[in-house]
Amino acid sequence: MSSSWGNALKISIFGESHGPGIGVVLDGVPAGLALDLEQINTFMRRRAPGRDKTSTPRKEKDLPEILSGFWNGYTTGTPLTALIQNSDTHSSDYSQFASIARPGHADYTGFVRYHGFNDIRGGGHFSGRLTAPLCFAGAVAKQLLAQKGVLVGAHIFRAAGIPDQPYPTLSLDAQTLLSPGEKDFPVLDDAAGEQMRAAVEKARLAQDSVGGIVECGVIGMPAGIGSPMFDGLENGLASLIFGIPAVKGLEFGDGFAAADLLGSQNNDPFCIRDGKVSAETNHAGGILGGISNGLPILLRVAFKPTPSISQTQQTVDFKAMTQGSVNIRGRHDPCIVARAVPVVEAAAALALADAFLSQGM
Numbered sequence: 001m002s003s004s005w006g007n008a009l010k011i012s013i014f015g016e017s018h019g020p021g022i023g024v025v026l027d028g029v030p031a032g033l034a035l036d037l038e039q040i041n042t043f044m045r046r047r048a049p050g051r052d053k054t055s056t057p058r059k060e061k062d063l064p065e066i067l068s069g070f071w072n073g074y075t076t077g078t079p080l081t082a083l084i085q086n087s088d089t090h091s092s093d094y095s096q097f098a099s100i101a102r103p104g105h106a107d108y109t110g111f112v113r114y115h116g117f118n119d120i121r122g123g124g125h126f127s128g129r130l131t132a133p134l135c136f137a138g139a140v141a142k143q144l145l146a147q148k149g150v151l152v153g154a155h156i157f158r159a160a161g162i163p164d165q166p167y168p169t170l171s172l173d174a175q176t177l178l179s180p181g182e183k184d185f186p187v188l189d190d191a192a193g194e195q196m197r198a199a200v201e202k203a204r205l206a207q208d209s210v211g212g213i214v215e216c217g218v219i220g221m222p223a224g225i226g227s228p229m230f231d232g233l234e235n236g237l238a239s240l241i242f243g244i245p246a247v248k249g250l251e252f253g254d255g256f257a258a259a260d261l262l263g264s265q266n267n268d269p270f271c272i273r274d275g276k277v278s279a280e281t282n283h284a285g286g287i288l289g290g291i292s293n294g295l296p297i298l299l300r301v302a303f304k305p306t307p308s309i310s311q312t313q314q315t316v317d318f319k320a321m322t323q324g325s326v327n328i329r330g331r332h333d334p335c336i337v338a339r340a341v342p343v344v345e346a347a348a349a350l351a352l353a354d355a356f357l358s359q360g361m
Contacts, residue, residue, distance in 0.1 A: 003125070005240060005243070005350075006027075006028065006354050007231075007354055007358045008028050008354055008357035008358040009026065009027075009028040009029065009141070009350065009353050009354040009357050010026070010027040010028050011024055011025065011026050011027075011134075011137045011350065012024065012027075013133050013134060013137075014133075015084075015086075015125070015130065016119045016121065016124040016125050016127070016129075017086070017119075017121060017123050017124060017125075017127035017129040017130070018086060018119070018124075019086060019119065019121075020085070020086060021083050021084055021085045021086055022083075022084050022129060022130060022132060022133050023064075023081065023082050023083040023084055023133050023136075024082055024133035024134065024136055024137045025079050025080070026069070026079065026080040026081075026137050026140060027079045028354075028357060029069065029075045029077070029080050029144070030075065030077065030144070031074070031075055031076055031077030032074050033074060033075040033140075033144055033147075034073055034074055034143075035070060035073070035074070035140065035143060036143060037066075039139070039143065040064065040136065040139040040140070041063060041064075043135060043138075043139040043142070043342060043346075044062045044063070044064065044132065044135055044136060044139065045062065046135075046181060046186075046339075046341070046342040047062065047131060047132060047135045047339050047342045047343055048061070048062040048339075049333075049339070061087070062084055062132050062135075063084070063085075064082040064083065064084050064133075064136045065082065065084070065085070066080070066081070066082050067081040067083055068080065068081045069081060080140065082133065082136045082137075084132050084133060084136070097120050098116075099111075099318055099319035099320065100315060100316075100317055100318075100324075101318055102307065102308065102315065102326060103307060103313045103314070103315055103326075104304070104307025104308075105123065105307050105308070106123070106126040107120065108316075108318050110124070110126055111318060123245075126245065127245065128244075128245045128246065128336065130245075131244060131245070131340075131343045131346075134243075134244070134346050134347065135342055135343060135346045137350055138342075138343075138345060138346020138347060138348075138350050139346065139349075141349035141350045141352070141353035142346075142349040144353050144356075145349055145352060145356070148220070148356065148361070149220040150218065150219070150220040150221050150352065151174055151177055151178065151218070151219050151220055152177075152216070152218050152345050152348050152349045152352070153178045153180065153216070153217055153345060154180070154181070154214050154215060154216040154217070154341045154345045154348075155167070155180035155181075155186050155187055155188055155214070155215055155341060156180075156185075156186055156187050156193070156196065156212060156213075156214060156215075156337055156338060156341060157212070157213040157215035157300055158213040159196040159199070159200065159210060159211075159212035159213075159335060159337045159338075160196055160199035160200060160203065160211075160212065160335070161199075162192060162195045162199060163192065164187045164188050164189050164192045164193070164196075165188040165189045166215060167188075167215055167296070167298060169253075169281070169282040169283075169296065169298060170279075170295065170296070172217050172219055172296040172298075173219070174219065176188070177217050177219055180341070181341070181342065181345070185197060186338060186341045196212075200334050200335040201334075203334050203335070204334035207309055207310035207311045208309050208311060208334070209305040209306035209307075209308075209309050209332075209333070209334045209335060210305050210306075211246075211302070211303050211304045211335070211337065212302075212303055212335065212337035213300050213301065213302050213337070214300065214301045214337060214340055214341050214344045215298070215299070215300045215301075216298070216299050216300070216301065216344045216345060216348050217296055217297065217298050218286065218296060218298075218348065218352065219296050221286065221292045221294070221296075221297055221352065222292065222294060223277070223291075223292055223294035224291060225291065225292040225352070225355050225356060225359060226287065226289075226290045226291035226292055226355055227290055227291065228289050228290045228291070229290065231290070231358075232287070232289070232290020232291070233287050233290055233291065233292060233297070233351070233352070233355060234252055234287055234290060235290065236351040236352075237252075237299065237347070237348060237351040237352075238250055239351075240347040240348075240350055240351050241299075241301055241344065241351075243347070244301075244340065244343050244344070244347060246303045246304050246306070246307075246340070247301055247302065247303060248302050248303065248304045249301070249302030250299065250300070250301055250302070251299065251300050252284070252286075252287060252297075252298070252299045253282065253283050253284045253285025253286070253287075253298055253299075254266065254283045254284075254285070255285075255300065258283060261283075265283075266283050267283070268280065268281045268282060268283055268284055268295075269281065276294065277294065278295065279293070279295060282295045282296065282298070285297060285298040285299060286298060297352075299348070301344050303336055303337050303340055305335075306333050306334060306335065306336050308328050308332035309328065309332075310327065310328060310329075311327075312325050312326070313325060313326055313327075313328075314326075
């Protein structure tokens with residue numbers, strides 16, 4: 001199924017944006033994992049809507065209710081199930097989209113794929129709302145990885161064309177990695193963050209939206225995790241990250257910039273540092289041949305501008321087969337990038353936890 005993923009650690013996400021609730025089932029979580037529920041709730045709040053003008057005014061607490069697989073503070077080894085109630089829905093905003101295609105959305109493709117039986121309210125199962133249960137699953141995976149000394153963090157790398165400082169490619173430490181996640185606006189350079197906020201507000205007032213890039217880093221990852229060919233670390237990370245709505249691009253290490261380098265510039269010369277195999281540079285982003293090499297894993301995820309904008313746009317009625325225009329009502333993020341930061345962390349943590357468990361570690 002398209003909403004299920006994983007090998008040793010499997011997830012299945014269910015629900016619709018305006019249904020009674022959304023949630024996730026995790027199968028393969030080891031028994032005896034102590035879960036810090038307050039830490040999970042704190043992580044969930046980072047993604048939750050309605051925090052400031054850069055996000056949708058929809059108000060949702062996003063407090064997960066654990067239904068199974070957890071008892072006396074520990075996972076039981078059976079499927080771990082969490083339910084998140086939907087409370088602030090305005091379904092009437094979407095009544096016209098049963099046949100009117102919103103530009104940039106999956107209304108038309110969903111209608112064709114599911115023969116008109118898809119839930120159109122709030123985008124249904126196509127909605128970014130479904131990243132809330134993904135964040136719960138990722139929060140569990142982050143705690144599992146932390147027990148192995150692996151930390152995952154992310155920040156806004158660029159929004160509205162305005163860059164933040166990049167993560168250091170070799171000397172990335174826990175404080176630098178995790179500090180953006182402790183802020184209301186997850187950047188390393190707060191001055192750059194204020195410029196981003198101003199650009200987002202300008203777009204919002206113009207009834208428009210902006211996109212951006214999230215950079216994710218992983219430290220503490222030992223060498224030797226992953227596989228070549230189709231089960232590589234990049235493969236697992238990509239399959240989950242491209243499940244996040246609005247993602248349009250992904251690169252590891254130097255990514256597309258490596259295409260303009262010479263081999264002598266792109267290769268990472270090996271060295272011995274502190275008694276361990278290391279490298280002088282990290283153009284590869286911590287992965288070689290689909291397998292971790294012990295250096296920080298670095299990846300960047302591109303998000304398109306939020307497609308729901310209030311400007312009049314050209315569209316079609318795909319039932320009447322007529323062409324016209326549409327004005328999208330409702331509550332929407334003028335930029336989803338800030339709220340996408342914990343979602344990218346969650347996807348990365350799940351992919352890495354699955355890789356660990358698949359190798360019996």
